[in-house]
Amino acid sequence: MxxxxxxxxxxxxxxxxxxxxxxxxxxxxxxxxxxxxxxxxxxxxxxxxxxxxxxxxxxxxxxxxxxxxxxxxxxxxxxxxxxxxxxxxxxxxxxxxxxQRPVPPSKPQNLTGYSGHNPGSIQNPFVIPGLKKSKVESNLNQNYVFERYIEGDCNRLARSAAMAIAENLGNNSFNPFFVYGGVGLGKTHLIQSIGNKIKQDYGDEKSILYISSESFTNEFVHAIRNNRASEFSMFYRNIDVLIVDDIQFFSGKEKTQEEFFHIFNALHQDGKQIILSSDRAPK
Known part of the structure; x- marks a missing residue:
């Protein structure tokens, strides 16, 4: 009863x-x-x-x-x-x-949060309890900037869209931004240029994360094995600018696709910027 x-x-x-x-x-x-x-x-x-x-x-x-x-x-x-x-x-x-606490928490405590990431360099920007925001290692290559990106007729539209995102974060028509092209045509350079420009303009105010689809998958598997899937999910859902390279490698990985789908929807609904690249055309 x-x-x-x-x-x-x-x-x-x-x-x-x-x-x-x-x-x-x-x-x-x-x-x-x-x-x-x-x-x-x-x-x-x-x-x-x-x-x-x-x-x-x-x-x-x-x-x-x-x-x-x-x-x-x-x-x-x-x-x-x-x-x-x-x-x-x-x-x-x-x-x-x-x-339940008798009163709301007055200030966050400085305890370690989710750190079970395979790359090791990615640190959770939220700690427990209180989920205090801290600096996120972006994994960006500082050499990948717009000034070093070679513009031509074939990529002028993509570069213009990328610049629009970097200069108007949260107020542009390119969210999500999907870059498709063959191997070696500069997709990684272009999408990281966006991240580096935003980092230059906003500093640590915005959490920016560049990650390959392979690293994302490895982290997800690691989180599941260690019973930390919820921490993994919330880490990504609170990134301001998420850049995922080579998403074609999600193909055939149903569980990873499902998790990324939920993260994608949460970020998009909260107005966070999503940037993706692939060497295969979307179907």
Whole structure:
């Protein structure tokens, strides 16, 4: 009975939450949450990881607090059941319980966040808890700039579009920007030129990341093996300018394609710039 009651209460909460945030964020952060129990007017919900708990508390504390108050009354409380060790059998999963903070976090703590990236040079710009933003290593080659890019009749349109993106970040008609061309024609130089120009103009204000499709895939596999898929996803969803080279190598990798699809949609909906290159024409 308590289980059914918890489910009903949480569904009511979700209806309120759904009306207050965009669909993508609702689907990403709230749909995976499971109601556990309702006891002594305290609703316990299960979240997939410590990272998840910290993100909700940092970004949605006020909304969750007011929603619980509206549904359960002024004495209503929220408690988290955090999955610490996943198992194929839900009964074997290990979790810890954490109450919602009595007040919103005043300032982020300086703890290490997701660092399980294969390249090693990519650092998570968000730390746990508080998800404090820090410098992101862009992986850009500083030699790839517009001044060194050779312009001709065959690439003039692509270069003009690239310049428009770099000079009007967040206010251009080329998002996503897809560059297609044969091997050795300067695609990598052009897309990295955009990143270097934005970095020059904005400094550390904008997080810019250049990555090959192969490195992206390797990171994703590594994250899954280490039960850190949610950290991986949120790292990429919070990049301001994402540049992915040679996306043709995603072909045949269904799980990677699915993850990239969700990241792509989240970034695009938030108005973040997406830049892609391929040596194969889109189908």
């Amino acid at each position: 308590a289980k059914e009651s918890a489910k009903a209460v949480w569904e009511t909460c979700l209806e309120i939450i759904r009306d207050n945030i965009n669909y993508q964020k609702f689907k990403s952060w709230f749909e995976p949450i499971k109601p556990v129990k309702l006891e002594n007017n305290t609703l316990t919900i299960q979240v997939p990881s410590q990272f998840w708990y910290e993100w909700l508390e940092e970004h949605y504390y006020n909304m969750l607090r007011s929603t619980i108050t509206k549904v359960l009354g002024t004495d209503g409380k929220l408690e988290y059941s955090i999955v610490m060790e996943k198992s194929e059998n839900p009964i074997d999963e290990r979790s810890v319980r954490m109450p």
